[in-house]
Each structure stands twice: as structure tokens, then as C-alpha cells.
Amino acid sequence: MGQRLDTYDRMPQAVAEYLSQYGWHFSKKMCEWAVSNMMTKDPATGKEKKLEPMSRDEVKGLLARYGLKIEHDAGYDCVYVANMAKSDFYKSAITDEMHLALFIKDYMDDEDGYEGLPFTRFYADCIGKGCPILWEDMM
Numbered sequence: 001m002g003q004r005l006d007t008y009d010r011m012p013q014a015v016a017e018y019l020s021q022y023g024w025h026f027s028k029k030m031c032e033w034a035v036s037n038m039m040t041k042d043p044a045t046g047k048e049k050k051l052e053p054m055s056r057d058e059v060k061g062l063l064a065r066y067g068l069k070i071e072h073d074a075g076y077d078c079v080y081v082a083n084m085a086k087s088d089f090y091k092s093a094i095t096d097e098m099h100l101a102l103f104i105k106d107y108m109d110d111e112d113g114y115e116g117l118p119f120t121r122f123y124a125d126c127i128g129k130g131c132p133i134l135w136e137d138m139m
Helices: 012-023 028-036 055-063 077-086 099-110 116-128
Strands: 040-043 047-048
Touching: 028 077, 040 077, 055 077, 055 099, 077 099, 077 116, 099 116
Parallel strands: none
Antiparallel strands: 040 047
């Protein structure tokens, strides 16, 4: 585990540039990078393996199958949340596809939430784990 990245006072220019373009939301590249680092357990072996990611169209299709519309989505936030839930909770706390769709809806439209919640939490995790983001590559 690396050093926390919030021990420094100054925000790097590349972070400011990203935020000026996307705000506290996932760009397509940022989402793809974040999801590419996600792991899940293989039910057959119990070993970790790379997550088979859901595309934006697959996430939209999943939500549509259950008549769900996300009110507070921007950029690729919903795609990130779907893959995070699939990686961390699917086939455990989230038992099936319908509950995966409901989790996505609940997370994205949480009444106690705020604009940019998924990205803010993702970034906080990166800071906490000392996982650097190559901001220039995410534009």
C-alpha cells in the first residue's frame, strides 16, 4: 500500500484541468481505467480474477429491464457504480441482476448524496490507498 496522497497542500495542475472539464464525474477514460483495476472472486475457485466489465449500453439495458431511470447521472458515473457493485457485492450482498439494478439506482439517486458522489468516493479511495492517477491520460 502506498502513501496517502492527501498529505500535500497543492492540487496538481492536471487534477484541476480534469475537474474543469468533467467536474467531480467520471470521464469515459477515467471510468475505463478505474474499472480495469477491479477484481472479483471466481465462484468456482474462490480466487480473485479481473472483473468482466459492463459497458454503458449494458448498464442502460439492465436498468431499462427493471423500469429504472437514474435521475442524478453525469458522465460515466453510473457505469462506474454498476461495475463497482458487480465487483464488490454481486453474488454476495447483491444476489441477482434485479438487485444489482436497484443498488445502482439507490446509490446514484441517494437522497443523502451529493453531486459527484461516486467520483468523490473513488478519488478518496485512491488517495487512501496511495494509488496515483495519471490525470493527463484521463482527458
